[in-house]
Amino acid sequence: MAHEAGAPLRVALLGCGVVGSSVARMLVEQADDLAARAGTRLELVGIAVRRPQRPRPDVPVDPALFTADAEGLVTRADIVIEVVGGIDPVRGLILRAMEHGAAVVSANKALVAEDGPTLFEAAARHGVDFSYEAAVAGAIPILRPIQESLAGDHVRKVMGIVNGTTNFVLDKMDATGAGFSETVEEAQALGYAEADPTADVEGFDAAAKAAILASMAFHTRVSAADVHREGITEVTAADISAARENDCVVKLLAICERVTVDGADAVSVRVHPAMVPRTHPLASVRDAFNAVFVEAEAAGELMFYGRGAGGDPTASAVLGDVVAVARHRVAGGRGPGESAYADLPVVDLGRAVTRYHISLDVADRPGVLAQVAAVFAEHDVSIETVSQQVDPDDDGSARLIVVTHRATDAALSETVRALAALDAVDDVASVLRVEGA
């Protein structure tokens, strides 16, 4: 939609929680800088909230701007900022805003990962921008670098810690040796984990972000349903200590990579806990921080690090998008839309290539190691290292630790199933994938 020279751009805000409050405050407090950068003033014309009468002393705007009429508000804006979250009714509001010619800036990973194409197609149809940098890894600029800075390169892999809550929990488990449940309780008491932490600890949040990263990196539509997802609820203190003994840490990783299947390119996207060597840059990501490691053919390895959540950090990403879409509006155009031309097949976890670290409690008698080794050989899985620990007080059993070479996840998981069925194996004590080595 053409912009009249000198006229301010009308900005509507949907939602005024932690992120929305920061966005509103920064829009007001930094109005002059934002105008200079965008090329015109950004005028906040309304904030849609459920309870407009509620006092909000931390949001320095005219209280008359608060409204419960989100449907009306989106029809009188040039830029709509959506920081409500969830699928409905937000999806309808965004589509309505676009129909009325507004560009949309959103922080909504769940919606983009579930139904991005509907929004991308609507944005293209109505000639408006749809930007969502804040949806992945909060303040970290990662989508624009992939979409624009790496547009001339060939991304091979994106591997990230994109959920701060789980990183906080795993980092604390590593530091204290405590178990999962008590560490989550501590994280809740400190405000790092939600009262209901399901979306974070079961990996849903990270899977949505992985879908968005993979779509952009590989020019292919990937939805949350395409992502193999394992959370951290099954990670035990024994896993963490096995990782420590292997000079690794356990991280919840979102891994998006190109794989070759039957000689053709495909995409694999997975979220699961994994051992990462302490020497890998992702191992040094502590507390609730996020980081994304990108491997591109020409650029090589790149690492993006920062705060993945919180009001001001997320608002920084939102306002970066607002300035970008305002610039496009002033110049008379729109930024890059969806790029899904490669349309690669998305394969299941079995096709992913990884390594396993397996701890087995076995009977300590002649021939057991040979039986275990035979199971690996039968599944065409090559062993990289094997070590044995014997408890001097226990004369009947031993702990065998096997680290494999790279193999398909299908072959590795079948191997573990077959090992568990051996009479000589008392217990499969821990199985973790090893990444970044």
Ligand code: HSE
């Ligand atoms: N709950 C997320 C996290 C932040 O813990 O990182 C928002 O995506």
